[in-house]
Amino acid sequence: MCRLAAITSKEYISPMEPVLALETMKEGHDGSGLGLVLKNLGGEFEKLKKYPVLSGICSHDGRQTLDDYMKRRGFRLKHEWKPKTRPVGGIVSRDHYFARAYDYPEAFRSRPMEEREDLLMHTRLALRKLGESDESIFAFSFYPDVITIKEVGDPLQVAEFFGLDRESLKAKIIFAQGRQNTNYAIYLYACHPFFIQGYCSMTNGENTAFVPIREYLSGRGFPGYTGYNSDSEVFTHILHYSVRQLGFPLHYYKDVITPLKAAEIDKRSDADAVRLMKQSLRQLCIDGPNMVIGFIPDGTVFMVHDAKKLRPGIVGGVKGRYALMSEECGVDSAVPARERAKDIFPMKYDMVIISPEAQEVKVWNQLHG
Amino acid sequence: MEPASRLDHNHRLSLREFPYIVRWRDDRCKRCGRCTAVCPVKAIEPTVKVMRVVRSEGPVPTPAASRQVSQMVEQVKDMERCCVGCGTCTLVCPNEAIEPELNPQHKLLHYKNKGGDGYKRGGRRNDPSESTLDKLKFTRISMLTDPALDAGRHEFRIRTLLGRVISPEQMPLKTVNGKLEVDKTSDVFIPPVREIYPIMIGSMSVGALSPPMWEGLAMGVAYLNEVEGMPVVMCSGEGGMPPRLLRSRYLKYFVIQIASGYFGWDEIVRAIPHMVEDPAAIEIKYGQGAKPGDGGLLMAQKVLKLIAKIRGVPQFVDLASPPTHQTKYSIEEAVAKMIQSMSMAWGFRVPVYPKISGTKTAKAVLNNLARNPYAAGLCIDGEDGGTGAAYNVSMDKMGHPIASNLRECYLDLVKQGKQNELPLIAAGGVGKRGNLAANAAALIMLGASAVAIGKYIMQTASDCFGDEYNRCNLCNVGKCPRGITTQDPKLYRRLDSDKVAERVVEVFKAADTELKKIFAPMGRSTELPIGMSDGLSVGDKAIAERLGISYAC
Numbered sequence: 001m002c003r004l005a006a007i008t009s010k011e012y013i014s015p016m017e018p019v020l021a022l023e024t025m026k027e028g029h030d031g032s033g034l035g036l037v038l039k040n041l042g043g044e045f046e047k048l049k050k051y052p053v054l055s056g057i058c059s060h061d062g063r064q065t066l067d068d069y070m071k072r073r074g075f076r077l078k079h080e081w082k083p084k085t086r087p088v089g090g091i092v093s094r095d096h097y098f099a100r101a102y103d104y105p106e107a108f109r110s111r112p113m114e115e116r117e118d119l120l121m122h123t124r125l126a127l128r129k130l131g132e133s134d135e136s137i138f139a140f141s142f143y144p145d146v147i148t149i150k151e152v153g154d155p156l157q158v159a160e161f162f163g164l165d166r167e168s169l170k171a172k173i174i175f176a177q178g179r180q181n182t183n184y185a186i187y188l189y190a191c192h193p194f195f196i197q198g199y200c201s202m203t204n205g206e207n208t209a210f211v212p213i214r215e216y217l218s219g220r221g222f223p224g225y226t227g228y229n230s231d232s233e234v235f236t237h238i239l240h241y242s243v244r245q246l247g248f249p250l251h252y253y254k255d256v257i258t259p260l261k262a263a264e265i266d267k268r269s270d271a272d273a274v275r276l277m278k279q280s281l282r283q284l285c286i287d288g289p290n291m292v293i294g295f296i297p298d299g300t301v302f303m304v305h306d307a308k309k310l311r312p313g314i315v316g317g318v319k320g321r322y323a324l325m326s327e328e329c330g331v332d333s334a335v336p337a338r339e340r341a342k343d344i345f346p347m348k349y350d351m352v353i354i355s356p357e358a359q360e361v362k363v364w365n366q367l368h369g
Numbered sequence: 370m371e372p373a374s375r376l377d378h379n380h381r382l383s384l385r386e387f388p389y390i391v392r393w394r395d396d397r398c399k400r401c402g403r404c405t406a407v408c409p410v411k412a413i414e415p416t417v418k419v420m421r422v423v424r425s426e427g428p429v430p431t432p433a434a435s436r437q438v439s440q441m442v443e444q445v446k447d448m449e450r451c452c453v454g455c456g457t458c459t460l461v462c463p464n465e466a467i468e469p470e471l472n473p474q475h476k477l478l479h480y481k482n483k484g485g486d487g488y489k490r491g492g493r494r495n496d497p498s499e500s501t502l503d504k505l506k507f508t509r510i511s512m513l514t515d516p517a518l519d520a521g522r523h524e525f526r527i528r529t530l531l532g533r534v535i536s537p538e539q540m541p542l543k544t545v546n547g548k549l550e551v552d553k554t555s556d557v558f559i560p561p562v563r564e565i566y567p568i569m570i571g572s573m574s575v576g577a578l579s580p581p582m583w584e585g586l587a588m589g590v591a592y593l594n595e596v597e598g599m600p601v602v603m604c605s606g607e608g609g610m611p612p613r614l615l616r617s618r619y620l621k622y623f624v625i626q627i628a629s630g631y632f633g634w635d636e637i638v639r640a641i642p643h644m645v646e647d648p649a650a651i652e653i654k655y656g657q658g659a660k661p662g663d664g665g666l667l668m669a670q671k672v673l674k675l676i677a678k679i680r681g682v683p684q685f686v687d688l689a690s691p692p693t694h695q696t697k698y699s700i701e702e703a704v705a706k707m708i709q710s711m712s713m714a715w716g717f718r719v720p721v722y723p724k725i726s727g728t729k730t731a732k733a734v735l736n737n738l739a740r741n742p743y744a745a746g747l748c749i750d751g752e753d754g755g756t757g758a759a760y761n762v763s764m765d766k767m768g769h770p771i772a773s774n775l776r777e778c779y780l781d782l783v784k785q786g787k788q789n790e791l792p793l794i795a796a797g798g799v800g801k802r803g804n805l806a807a808n809a810a811a812l813i814m815l816g817a818s819a820v821a822i823g824k825y826i827m828q829t830a831s832d833c834f835g836d837e838y839n840r841c842n843l844c845n846v847g848k849c850p851r852g853i854t855t856q857d858p859k860l861y862r863r864l865d866s867d868k869v870a871e872r873v874v875e876v877f878k879a880a881d882t883e884l885k886k887i888f889a890p891m892g893r894s895t896e897l898p899i900g901m902s903d904g905l906s907v908g909d910k911a912i913a914e915r916l917g918i919s920y921a922c
Contacts, residue, residue, distance in 0.1 A: 206515035208892035212788075212900040219786025246537055249547050258895065261526060262564060273542050273549035279530055279562055280537045283789045285896035289515055307895055308523070310516050369548070 002192065002204040003178040003326050004313075006293045007334050008301040010320035010357045012042030015149075015169060018176035019159040021323065021330040025178065033179030034155040035191040037200050038147045038171035040299060044081060045147070045169075051078050051101040052120050055140045055148040056127070057188070059095045062136030066127060073123060074105025081147075081169065088161040091153040097162070099147045117143075117197045121224045128189075128227075138188050141195040147171070150191045172357070173295055177202045190229035194236035197224065198297030201239055204326055205290040205311040207231035216283035217241065235292050238284050243296055250296060251364045252277065254351045257286040258307045260366060268369040293324045299356030309348045315361065316343035322358045382446050386476045388839055389454035389469040391444040397466035400440050404458035404467050409848040412452035413467075416443040442467060448480040455834045455841035457850040471838055478761070488761040491844025491854060493659060493801075493824055494753055495765055497837035500798050501772040501912055505811040508906040508921050511892040520882070520889035527884055528600070529819045529897050531650055532562035532720035533745045534790050560745060561718050563649055566593075566601040567897055568809050568880060570873075571750075571796050571821030572626045572652060572724070574606030575633075576667050576676040576688075577757035577844070579861035582831055582853045585869025587614070589830070590622050592874050601877055602649040604821070607665055607690060609633015609679040615640040620648050626724075627711065628654035628665055630690030632680040638714070647719050650745065651711045655694070655704075656726030658754030658771070658797035660763035665690035668758060670847040673856040700737045708743050720745030727751040727769030727797060735778045739787050746792040748821065749774055753798025755824035755835075757854055758845030771797045772815065776916045779816025779900060788900060792818035800825030801837075805876070806883030815916060816900045827853055830872035831864060 003025040005018040015036055022034075045053065058066055070077070081099040103109075108116050124142040131137020140148035147169070151158045155178045159165065177192040193202035207213070210231035217225040217237050222245065225237050235257070242248045242256045252274075259278040265271050288306030291313040295301045303313050303324045315324050316331040316338055323334035331343065346352050349366040384390050391413055405415050420439050425432045444452060454469045481488035511517040541555035551559075570590065575583045586603060593599040600622075607628035614620060615637060625648045627634060656662065667676070667688040677684040696703055704723065711721040722745040725734055731749055738744035751771025756764065775795045782788040795817035799808045809820045827833040831853045834841035844854035852864035888894060891904050898904060906921035907913050913920035 206511070206892070208509075208511065208515065209896065209898065209901065211903040212898070215783045215900060216786070216788065219783055219788070221786065241537075246540075246542075247544065248542075248549060249544060252549060270548045270550060272551040276535070276540055276542070276551060276559065277537075277549070279534050280540055280789070282530065282534070282896060283899070287893050287895045287898075289892070308518070 002202075003330070004202050004204055004291070004293050004324075005176045005178075005326075005330050005334070006174065006202075006301060006324040008173045008295075008299075008322050008324070008354055008358045010172070010359070012170035012172055013174060015164045015171070015174050015176070016159060017334055018174050019155050019164065021325060021333040022155045022176055022178040024329040024333045025325070025327045032186055033152045033191045034150065034158040035177045035179065035193050035202070036149040037141070037175045037193045037195055038169065038173070039145060039200070039295060040172035041145050041147060042170035042172070043168035044079070045099075045101065045145070048079055048101040049145045051103055052142055052144045053099050053101050053147055054124070054142045055099045055146075057094050057097050057138040058131065059136040062131045063096050065130055066137055069127060069130065070102065070123075074107070075102040075123070078103050083162040083167060085161055086163060088153075088157045091151065091157060091161045093161070097149070121197055125223060125226065143195070143198060146195065146198075146200075148193075148195055150188050152186050152188070173299060173301060175200060175202055175293065175295070187229055189227055192230065192232055194230070194233045196236055196240045197244060199236060199240040199244065199294070201236040201292050201294035203232040203235050203290050203292045205288060207234065207286060207290060209285065209287040210234065212283050213238070213286070220245075232290075235286070235290070236294070239294055239296070241284075242281075250300060250302065250353065251351055254304050254364070254366050256281050256284050257292075257304070258348070258366070259285055264367060267367070270369055291326065301354045303346055303352045305346055305348055305350070307348045312345070314343055314345055315352045315354070316340065317358065320358050322354050322361060324352070324354075382448060382480065384444060384446065385472065385474065386480065387444070387446075387448070387451050388472055388475040388477045389452040390472050391442075391452050391458070392468050392470050393442045394466045395441065397464045398442065399464055399466075401463065403461040403463070405442060407457050407461050407850070409455065409457065409843055409850045410450050410453055411445065412450050413442050413444055413458065416441050448477070449483055451477065453839070453841050453843060455843070455850050477839070481761070489758060489845055490761055490764070490839070490842045491755075491757050491759070492835045492839070492842030493755040493764065493837065494768075495837050495839050500753060500801050501770055502798060502808040502811050503802055503804055504907050504909060504912065505905050505918075506907065506921065507810065507887055507891060507904055508919070509904040510890045515892055518889040518892060518894050520885040523889065523894050525885050525888065525894045527567060527881060527888075527897065528564050529567040529899075530562050530792055531565045531602070531746065531819065532792070533560035533742065534562060534792070535559055536787070536790055558717070558742060560742070561720050563602070563720065564600060565649065565819065566599050566877070567813060567819045568805070568877070569601065569624070569794070569819055569821045570603035570826055571823040572604035572606040572654065573757075573823055573827070574608030574667070575610065575679055576608040576671060576856070577606060577854060579849070579852055579855050579864060580675065581861055581864045581866035582827075582869060585830065585864070585866035586826065586873055587619070587623075588866060588870035589873025591619050592870060593877050594622050597874065597878065599877060599881065604652055607632055607654060608667070608676070609636050611679065612636055612640065616643045616645065618646050620644060621646040623648050624650040624652050626652045626654050628690050629692070629694045630665060630688060632682070632688060632690070635681040636679060641714060647715055650720040650722060651715075652748065653707055653711065653721065653723045655723050656728070656750065657756060658726045658750030658752055658768055659756035660759035661726035661728060661752075661768045662692055663759060663763050664692040666758045666845075668845055668847065671856045676856055700734060704737070705741050705743070708741065712743050722746035722748060722794070724748035724750060727771055727774040729769065731769070731774050731778055732781050735781060735791070739782065739785060739791050744791065746794060746818070747778070748794035748796060749778065751795070751797025753801055754796055755827075756844075771795050771812070773915050775812060775817055776815045780917065782816075783900070788816065794819045794821055796821035796823070806880045806887060809880070810884055810887045811905060814898055814901045814904050816902075818897075818899055826873065826876065829876050830869050
């Protein structure tokens with residue numbers, strides 16, 4: 001089973017912090033990969049917040065293809081972060097790891113954000129397509145103020161490989177996943193966290209309803225709902241679909257993935273809407289067992305379980321710094337100086353929502369709405 | 370020495386031509402006559418024969434032949450009265466002296482066309498081979514990577530939706546103070562949807578079924594809903610419904626069928642203003658899996674007083690529903706109008722869906738319905754469905770198996786992203802070999818929202834004799850020896866409606882447990898695994914390829 005470590009903070013933090021938290025949970029993952037997503041970037045990207053950052057990996061040939069493509073589309077390179085990798089046993093280094101900030105093509109600079117988001121997503125998908133067959137290009141995310149890093153190997157060793165301990169990369173929200181390779185071949189696109197247009201999530205547990213959900217999302221006519229090298233990618237897309245595409249307030253994500261029983265819905269003040277949603281989005285019920293940690297574009301971070309709650313999760317911290325982990329030892333590592341009695345172990349009806357800058361923690365209860 | 374009579378019997382059939390040969394044991398029979406009295410087809414009759422008997426009495430063998438008159442039970446060698454193997458004779462025999470035996474080399478179909486008419490019967494396709502549904506296995510078992518659930522402990526929600534489901538993009542929702550509300554000012558039509566149990570009782574009419582049979586099913590369904598909390602619905606079949614039921618609060622558990630003969634609809638339409646509940650749905654029958662493209666038929670001998678009243682027809686006349694609705698001109702126009710008319714009759718509060726027989730053209734029908742916002746679903750009835758009366762050739766040779774037909778339609782909806790909008794109901798052969806829950810689960814995983822059962826529930830709830838070896842299958846002539854498909858009070862007295870109801874409840878409760886036993890190891894409990902095709906495998910590559918599931922051996 002994968003182990004998850006997320007930290008949301010008022011201050012910029014190093015990606016090493018969630019990685020070290022993962023290390024404390026090492027018994028629970030087999031070290032077959034590390035995925036990191038950084039949001040609200042500090043360090044060398046602090047002044048580049050409005051520029052979209054393309055995160056990925058490419059070969060020498062892939063780099064040329066990528067440069068040509070970006071140039072042709074009118075993107076102008078503003079800044080590039082290239083990790084100074086160092087040899088670490090067991091990790092096979094690829095040619096180029098990068099996070100590049102681009103300026104939008106001229107025609108898009110004054111366009112609404114939604115249009116720019118679509119441009120970025122189409123560009124990322126095009127790059128993925130260009131380099132997917134020969135693995136010459138991996139494009140993980142292309143969005144302002146977000147960086148994604150993924151590699152196969154033990155999380156701590158991968159962090160060492162990238163030199164994250166000495167790099168200037170910092171962020172206010174960092175998601176890290178220590179991968180447990182079970183059903184799928186070790187493939188970077190199968191590695192959490194997954195990201196689409198400002199929405200990100202990572203999950204543990206196996207998604208038993210994967211195929212019907214994938215088929216449903218694929219039929220939405222939205223080009224970004226693709227990939228699905230992992231059964232957990234659908235959680236990110238359901239989040240994006242419910243909040244961005246359908247315009248639901250965030251907590252309805254819980255109602256979508258783990259709908260209530262008819263009698264329970266009747267007691268909600270928004271029963272009519274919830275009943276309609278349950279019917280209309282029936283195919284998106286996840287049926288677990290999963291725990292999902294996610295963030296949305298405004299920097300709100302959340303944790304949610306399916307109704308079976310067979311995958312645990314815990315939230316703990318202090319104002320200005322909260323950790324959302326799959327195990328308590330992870331929270332101990334990330335926020336040791338906290339009042340442990342106030343740790344939250346969300347139950348099956350709960351959704352823990354932490355406001356941007358880690359200011360406030362709210363436990364939303366699905367039964368009460 | 371033989372008497373001087375003709376020795377060639379070419380004008381007569383030998384028993385070897387008959388589908389069932391009655392084995393009668395002289396030594397056990399006490400000549401009570403029950404078997405010959407009860408035989409629904411008069412295939413056996415008492416007879417008197419003169420026999421040569423050799424006896425020896427005394428201390429040394431002194432055989433002496435004598436002639437003796439003996440009463441016997443003899444099988445009639447007239448194909449019109451051939452033994453149908455129902456075994457009612459065996460049931461009534463106090464001494465186990467008589468039993469019909471299947472004759473696999475029979476030539477029934479060579480001879481069953483007297484008077485130039487083809488062989489008609491009730492029942493189902495005579496094909497005892499393993500169906501595709503029975504070949505499917507559930508192979509995605511949760512093992513260690515995700516924990517399997519406990520069928521006895523976890524909460525399972527085995528429910529489905531009956532009715533057109535609005536697409537998420539069309540939902541008229543607005544956010545007010547961080548909460549979603551249905552926008553009442555919107556003119557978006559929200560179609561009616563029922564939450565039902567995914568196994569329905571399919572359409573079998575009052576008329577085709579005897580009063581205690583239909584009543585037993587209806588009572589069982591009501592009990593399941595009201596006492597067991599299982600929202601099972603049952604379809605009326607074509608032929609109306611008892612007037613009192615139409616005006617009762619139990620109507621909500623019934624799907625009312627309208628078919629091409631419109632039988633019973635006078636009474637139904639008159640009852641609409643007095644209905645205290647809406648029916649669960651309206652089913653428009655365009656076809657039936659057992660006899661595709663053929664109309665309905667209730668033979669004159671079954672049209673007794675009660676049936677005549679409910680259907681609004683004279684007694685003792687053949688009631689033929691035409692193969693097609695007389696108003697049907699095209700699916701674009703007439704079917705849409707029929708769906709709308711039915712919807713309008715109940716103020717658009719009742720889901721209205723068509724039922725067709727399995728066919729290669731099902732996808733075309735489906736695509737039309739997908740574009741019709743009032744179409745509440747599509748029921749596809751596969752070739753293994755049953756019927757009360759049809760030509761043997763229709764049952765045996767016409768029709769499409771349900772598995773690939775259903776799968777093809779579901780995948781077509783997936784392509785359009787409408788798999789949740791238009792529920793598919795699969796029927797025809799569910800539980801053919803008794804595997805009700807497994808067949809239902811397999812169809813659900815292939816894409817069905819619900820399944821409908823007919824002959825399975827008849828067999829299991831009222832001990833119908835019928836099988837795929839043409840056993841009994843007398844539903845068409847009103848002579849049902851179990852009292853299931855007859856209007857003859859002497860026959861239907863044999864059936865106790867309370868017992869039928871009790872069995873219906875038992876069957877559904879058992880199926881519910883078995884469904885949990887299937888879903889739990891697959892890790893599914895909250896929502897029905899519609900379209901979870903990765904859970905299925907089959908040991909036949911051609912089937913695997915056709916259904917888009919994995920091959921396992």
